[in-house]
Amino acid sequence: MLIGRARERATLSALIAAVKGGEGRVVLINGEAGIGKSRLVAEGRNIASTQGFLVAQGQCFQADVAYPYAPLLEMLRAYLPACTASIRASRQESLVRELAQLLPDLALLLPQFTLQPVNTPTEAHTEAHAEPEQQRQRLFTLLTYLLTSQAAQCPTLLVIEDIHWCDDSTLDFLLHLARRASHSPLILLVTYRGEEVSSHANRWLVQLDRERLPLDLALARLSPPEVDSMIQAICATPGPVPVELAETISTLAEGIPFFVEEMLKSLITVGKLQLADGAWQYTSNAHETDDSAPLIPRSVRGIVRQRVDHLSAAAHQALTLSAVAGRRFDAILLQRLLACDESRLILVMKELIDAQLVVEESADCFAFRHALIQQAIYSTLLARERRMLHGAIAEALEAHYTTTAQREAHLADLSAHFYAASAWEKALYYGQRAAEKSLALHAPRAALEHATQALNAAQHLHITLPGEVFQIRGQARETLGEFGHARNDYERALELAKRDHNDTLQWQSISALGFLWAGRDYAQAGIWFRRASDLAERIDDPAMRARSLNRLGNWLGNIGRIEEGLETHHRALAIFEEQSNPQGMAETLDLLSTLHGMRGERITAVEELGQAIALFRRLGDVQSLTSSLAMRALQSMPGANETTLCPQRTQDECVQDAMESLRLASQTGSLAGQAFAEIVLAHILLSFGEIGAAFAHARAAQGITNEIEHQQWQISSRYALGRIYLLLLVPDQAITALASGLSLARELGSVFWIATLSAYLGRAYLINQDLTAAEVTLQAVMPREQSPYTIAERDIALAWGELALARGEFDSALQRAEELLASAPGQRASQHTQPIPHILQVKGEALMSLSRPDEALAALIDARRGALERDARPLLWTIHRSLGRAYQLRQRYDEARKEIASARRLIEELAATVENTALREHFMRSARATLPKERPIRRREAARQALGGLTTREREVVALVAQGKTSRQIADDLVVSERTAEVHVSNILKKLGLNSRTQIAVWAVERGLTRK
Secondary structure, eight states, rough: OOOOOOHHHHHHHHHHHHHHHOOOOOEEEOOOSSSSHHHHHHHHHHHHHHHEEEEEEEEOOOGGGGGGGGHHHHHHHHHHHTTTTHHTTTHHHHHHHHHHHHHHHHHHHHHGGOOOOHHHHOSSSSSSSHHHHHHHHHHHHHHHHHHHHHHHHHHHEEEEEGGGGEEEHHHHHHHHHHHHHTTTEEEEEEEOOOOOOOOOOOOOHHHHHTTTTTEEEEEOOOOOOHHHHHOOOHHOSSSSHHHHHHHHHHHHHHTTTHHHHHHHHHHHHHEEEEEEEEEEEOOOOOOOOOTTTTTTOHHHHHHHHHHHTTTTTHHHHHHHHHHHOOOOEEEEHHHHHHTHHHHHHHHHHHHHHHTTTEEEEETEEEESHHHHHHHHHTTTTTTHHHHHHHHHHHHHHHOOOOOOHHHTTTEEEHHHHHTTOOHHHHHHHHHHHHHHHHTTOOOHHHHHHHHHHHHHHHHHHHHHOOOOHHHHHHHHHHHHTTTHHHHHHHHHHHHHHHHHTHHHHHHHHHHHHHHHHHTTTTTHHHHHHHHHHOOOOEEEHHHHHHHHHHHHHHHHHHTHHHHHHHHHHHHHHHHHHHHHHHHHHHHHHHHHHHHHHHHOOHHHHHHHHHHHHHHHHHHHHHHHHHHHHHHHHHHHSGGTTTTTTTOOOOHHHHHHHHHHHHHHHHHHHHHHHHHHHHHHHHHHHHHTOHHHHHHHHHHHHHHHHHHHTTTTHHHHHHHHHHHHHHHOOOOHHHHHHHHHHHHHHHHHHHHHHHHHHOOOHHHHHHHHHHHHHHHHHTTSOOOOOOOOOOHHHHHHHHHHHHHHTTOOOHHHHHHHHHHHTTTTTTTGGGGSOOOHHHHHHHHHHHHHHHHHHHHHHHHHHHHHHHHHHHHHHHHHHHHHHHHHHHHHHHHHHHHHHHHHHHHHHHHHHHTTTTTOHHHHHHHHHHHTSSSSOOOOOOHHHHHHTTTTTHHHHHHHHHHHHHOOOOOHHHHHHHHHHHHHHHHHHHHHHHHHHHOSSHHHHHHHHTTTOOOO
């Protein structure tokens, strides 16, 4: 019977029913130890089971903070066997096998899938610096896909208890799952103790709350009447319980259900509470206390002492060893430690179970009934006694687990016990390996703890500290954002590498420092990358030298020294080509394309990316392929080539690249890759006029970049949003997004991003008619008179030209446009003359204002051709608008009306892609307001337009066609040649947009043009 939790039970029941209908939820149950969280969870499990849910549960224990994914493994131990048939039916065995490669311990738990665990890689900080994080996200994606796809077949309840003891890797996965399971019939039910939440668990809870993902059920202590009801329910008697018993339990238990239950069972065990003649008799006695372990609740210490005092010597020994082993302990290991046969072990364990101290979890595993019981027993041991027992357990573990795979699965246990036993040599050995494994499993906090213990062990041994361990700890701290500590560890690793003349570790440490500083200070990063390059030259390792050159070249490009960067990359490429190293060649071609793109040579960049993509496909390098595909799509689209020649790949080709990149990033679990692909999709779709879809992808990218705190992609996502608002003619919101991105770019020190964002921010100020702010923004990056060098500077120069137009400085605007056209990079690479529409539009506008209409028309017609070739629809409507004005100046009103009508039609088509009503209506209203006012149409002209713009002779032909006459008959009636009659029919079809004579006849009848 559940006492005092009626409201919480009703809430859980309602949620389970809602989730069964497809609405995923996260439920948090919080409260202090013993408050009844597990009991409420059990009630939820029962409700879910009766409604056909698949239920799986994992438990966190205090030692699990250093054990990556321990509760997930426990949950999967129960979950996967239950889903075996479903997994095989849906052919997902390969997915489970892939999970086992990423989570090796899983293979030991699932013999039915014939999984092969893999050894943990122990490579240090090399070129694949971001590989562990990508593997971690891949694990998250695969596991989330497995859980949600199975939930789609059967509603699922996943329970993780006591996340206040949870490792950070598991917490990261649970957040990932919570975000992506909202539309699956899946409940994630989590319990925790609010007063014992660790710092990383607290951050996890705050993030959940910030995103409004969970329902939090806080359990309060039971009131005295509720405690009475609980006692009565446990005692199973209709009459009242003894008053003294109720008062004693209420006082000691303090409203905590666990303590109420434990005290009652203890009193019954020791005979102080007995059932006589159908009524409970209570024998009062003073409750002993012991302040040797103040962190253990007094009532629990009393309960544990009473139960332990009644144990046999063998059971007491088993209990003590188990408490040192941890909350959960292995039966076979315990048997080895007790040096007893299996029958004797069974008797001992039955005694502990009968005393309500432990529970049987499986045939081979037992656990303390509550963490407080294990803590209470452990706290009674002397420090020397603990050390001795930890040593015995460590030696038994080592003797029991003899294979490499088994020891790999228990590295954390071996490290912890040998360290607690002060067995320093083995603590160093296992600590280093456990740190390496934790880092490979993307558990930086566990890696930090194990590495620190390994280093402490080395100090106790008075031996040379291993530089590799400092390198590992530096990686862990860098991942955790501890810049100063990471820097100290890398520098210490470098110092030890120098002392030991370990050139490889020196290079790795110097490179790691370069990567570390690249996120904060490009100047410092450059110092370290140069040192790495110099060292690689001295070592005379060609591959190391080439990789150093590539890092240095990329850094040079990012600080604006593009020519030096290109030359450096070419040196690296020559080395890799000489070595016939396809991986190095592909990486270098990819990096070369980046700098050629920054230079504005987009056709060359796309060609290099094509070569790199082909090599990456052949090599099976999915991570690099993901990035290169997205970059090729970005370099190809019209919006990235406003001031230079465009590779002119189609929308379908660009979208195909970006979608493949997104799919690969999702498969590998790379959130950074997903963010970049989403950003690229936003830019592509915007460039081709799919504004609403672009907005959705930009928002998705912003969400991911904020989650992973990737500064460069945060800048890029704000740039995408700024461009969208700019094209929607919403300058205030464009300014907000672009200014935010510009601030981040200045923090990063990226010359490219500062110039790019400043150019578009200046344009936003122009739309907002704030010419002074536009000038200040542009001047801060590149003075008006400076000639542009990079594509970002060309964007600034184009913005200067638009500002000159707005100020009436038409000669200056014309000069700027002509300079940009003449200096467009990559012109020799183009096989034909390619108009650059945006620059030509500025030129045409300037020529119109200078009263040179014929030249203006020529420039604008070229601009229209260029926009059509690129399919740059957001730019095309503005060019139609400019042509409408130009034709009006030449008094060519029919052509003016056509251009303005085309502009209006494009505005409507673009607006139709915007889902947000307010933004859509604002864009249509603002864009239409910029169109030239049309000259009133004369009556005769209006009548002609009403009839499709047909001439008098063409209307006669229509009437004859409606009578069913052939071209020969029409020619005879009108006294013209048959060829002339056919030309008339062809023109009519073209003007009316029809396809056949029958359609002409129908059109004629509808308008009363049939001839009598």
